[in-house]
Amino acid sequence: MRRRVAILGVGMTKFGRHSDKSLVDLFAEAFWEAFKESNIELKDIQAVYYGNFVGEMTDGAANLSGFIADEVGLKNVPAIRYEGACASSSVAFREAVRAVAAGYYDCVVVGGSEKLLTAGTSIGTRALATAVESVYEIAAGLTFPGVFALAARLYAKEYGIPLEKLREMMAHVSIKNHKYAAINPKAQFYGKYGDLKVENVLNSRMICSPLTLLDCCPMTDGGSAAIIAEEKFAKDRVDTPVYVLGTGQASCGALFRQGKDIIKAIPRRKAAEMAFREAGIQPKDVDFVELHDCFTIAEIIALEAMGFFKYGEAGYATLEGRTSIDGELPVNPDGGLIGKGHPVGATGVSQIYSAVKQLRGQFHGYQVKNARIAMTDTLGGDFGTLVEIILGVE
Amino acid sequence: MSSTPIVPTFVEFFNNLKEGKLLGLKCNDCGTITCPPKNCCNNCGSRNLERTLLSGRGVVKTYTVTYVAPAGYEKEAPYVVALVELEEGPWIVGRLDIDPKVAEEKDLTGKRVSIFAKELPTEPFYLDKTRRIVPYFKIMEE
Numbered sequence: 001m002r003r004r005v006a007i008l009g010v011g012m013t014k015f016g017r018h019s020d021k022s023l024v025d026l027f028a029e030a031f032w033e034a035f036k037e038s039n040i041e042l043k044d045i046q047a048v049y050y051g052n053f054v055g056e057m058t059d060g061a062a063n064l065s066g067f068i069a070d071e072v073g074l075k076n077v078p079a080i081r082y083e084g085a086c087a088s089s090s091v092a093f094r095e096a097v098r099a100v101a102a103g104y105y106d107c108v109v110v111g112g113s114e115k116l117l118t119a120g121t122s123i124g125t126r127a128l129a130t131a132v133e134s135v136y137e138i139a140a141g142l143t144f145p146g147v148f149a150l151a152a153r154l155y156a157k158e159y160g161i162p163l164e165k166l167r168e169m170m171a172h173v174s175i176k177n178h179k180y181a182a183i184n185p186k187a188q189f190y191g192k193y194g195d196l197k198v199e200n201v202l203n204s205r206m207i208c209s210p211l212t213l214l215d216c217c218p219m220t221d222g223g224s225a226a227i228i229a230e231e232k233f234a235k236d237r238v239d240t241p242v243y244v245l246g247t248g249q250a251s252c253g254a255l256f257r258q259g260k261d262i263i264k265a266i267p268r269r270k271a272a273e274m275a276f277r278e279a280g281i282q283p284k285d286v287d288f289v290e291l292h293d294c295f296t297i298a299e300i301i302a303l304e305a306m307g308f309f310k311y312g313e314a315g316y317a318t319l320e321g322r323t324s325i326d327g328e329l330p331v332n333p334d335g336g337l338i339g340k341g342h343p344v345g346a347t348g349v350s351q352i353y354s355a356v357k358q359l360r361g362q363f364h365g366y367q368v369k370n371a372r373i374a375m376t377d378t379l380g381g382d383f384g385t386l387v388e389i390i391l392g393v394e
Numbered sequence: 395m396s397s398t399p400i401v402p403t404f405v406e407f408f409n410n411l412k413e414g415k416l417l418g419l420k421c422n423d424c425g426t427i428t429c430p431p432k433n434c435c436n437n438c439g440s441r442n443l444e445r446t447l448l449s450g451r452g453v454v455k456t457y458t459v460t461y462v463a464p465a466g467y468e469k470e471a472p473y474v475v476a477l478v479e480l481e482e483g484p485w486i487v488g489r490l491d492i493d494p495k496v497a498e499e500k501d502l503t504g505k506r507v508s509i510f511a512k513e514l515p516t517e518p519f520y521l522d523k524t525r526r527i528v529p530y531f532k533i534m535e536e
Contacts, residue, residue: 057519126464126519134521135404136430137487139528140475141460141467149458150477157456157503208475209459209498256477257436259485260455 002101006234006241007391009038010353011111011225015188015341018221019118023055026113026223026346027068034109034225035072039237042072045227046105048079049096051089051112052345054127058119068113083345085131086294087380088112089224090348090387094247096228101244106233111225112345117218124219128344131381133254145216147255147382148295149208155263155297159312167210169315170296171201174214176324177293177332181339184365186350188220188341201296215296220341224349226356242356245281245373246390248274255382265305268379268386272306275388281373283307286390288330288358288368290351291377294337299323302377303331306388325366333358333366348387351376359393400443402431408527411511416448418482427482436484450509452480454502454531459494466517478507478531488529507531 011033013026021029027050035042048069055061065079084091089112096110116124128144156166175196181187182194193214201214228234234241250267252258258266276282283306291306293299303314308329317323323331334340334354337347355374357363373392379385402410402417407430410417418429422444426437429448434441457476467473474490474497488509490497509529516526 121462122465122468125462126466129464130519133487136529138520139526140487140489141463141470141473141528142475142487143460143462143464145462146458146460146475149460150456150475153458153503154456154477163501205461206459207462209461211458254487256430256485256487257432259479 004231030225085380090378113223114343173296181335217337222343246279268305
């Protein structure tokens with residue numbers, strides 16, 4: 001018998017540049033925000049689940065989980081670091097949920113932090129590239145924009161969409177997500193790029209053709225945290241617990257092992273099916289999604305693999321406005337990774353942050369009307385680690 | 395009884411590639427060819443494998459010109475990374491041996507290529523501390 005699990009409180013730093021803060025500082029800042037709205041005491045927290053991807057390379061820092069626990073005054077509790085590339089804190093979140101659901105703990109904290117912007121483009125790009133396959137793929141100099149650039153051109157070919165047409169569809173993902181980030185005060189691009197045009201995206205600096213700078217999420221420093229607990233514990237402390245209705249996770253190997261399945265993101269399909277099954281709902285029941293738009297093409301591929309659109313059709317749906325805030329399925333109303341920023345190890349729980357605020361009607365930015373069910377999607381590596389989480393309010 | 399393991403190490407794979415030989419693994423259960431080396435069949439997971447020499451020819455499925463390179467690779471940029479489907483089935487990552495400007499102007503998907511190897515300087519985070527062998531693809535005459 002599994003117990004119901006709820007989120008009590010969430011926190012996140014402003015995303016952007018934090019050269020005056022450590023990875024520990026960024027987690028702590030997010031933690032206190034989550035702690036404050038959870039109405040608990042420190043002694044209630046029985047374990048720490050922490051996501052971080054490349055602390056070794058950006059800050060020369062490993063063994064971080066004990067330091068972050070100690071920094072916020074948590075003594076003698078198990079503290080564990082999870083690494084699943086860009087999905088690190090989503091993996092941590094899912095493991096935390098499973099431990100509480102199983103009855104092992106009643107209340108735990110989960111979060112993440114990362115510092116890629118301060119690390120600089122060259123180190124940051126190499127650090128991110130540790131998540132491509134490390135023998136055969138990195139040898140050729142494959143980068144993360146490179147992975148999705150390969151996917152974009154393959155997508156155009158396989159679905160018979162002229163590359164220029166696909167680039168226009170991708171530009172609309174960037175325009176949409178930047179528009180939402182521009183009024184989200186936590187976003188890296190808050191107050192910026194709220195009115196991009198297709199030409200701006202197409203003509204910005206080429207990173208890995210056909211992806212330009214505005215097709216890519218930025219390098220980001222930031223932290224995020226959430227406090228989760230068993231249902232009764234949560235109900236006793238907060239007015240609106242946000243319930244974890246279902247989760248799913250799946251994995252696969254290197255890009256070259258996947259062949260033409262790259263653009264179908266099979267493990268994402270499997271993870272989403274797992275989450276829908278556990279929640280007992282269908283894609284049509286989801287009111288909005290926060291998904292892993294590390295690149296514009298990534299949003300299109302994700303929407304199809306998650307089951308919201310047929311393969312080859314999410315680009316057209318984007319052009320038609322079906323994924324915008326007033327469309328049938330608002331996608332990334334917080335600005336997504338493209339506009340909000342992508343502090344890798346913190347990203348998954350920052351998606352949870354946005355989803356919780358939306359479901360409580362407290363989101364600062366574009367508020368989704370009457371939202372009851374939200375879904376998050378986080379991708380780690382070259383389609384290697386996929387985590388899907390479905391949240392809801394009663 | 396001791397014999398050479400059937401699955402080549404990455405060092406053995408790259409040594410062969412430098413000599414113009416592309417090593418693959420044929421699955422005796424489902425017939426699938428796996429390349430580069432892997433502990434089991436990439437299709438069915440069987441370990442009933444045998445070594446086979448591949449033709450080294452294939453078709454460009456997708457590619458990208460990389461302008462922003464990671465630390466350790468900056469001097470090589472811009473360079474063209476491609477995914478090639480080999481005649482025997484597996485896909486492999488390498489570089490296209492072509493001027494990046496040409497790769498931007500022409501659609502090279504579907505072009506037939508043949509594989510060879512180049513030795514480039516290694517970098518601090520690459521697992522081989524002595525060298526970095528990069529698979530390259532030459533576009534074949536039509």
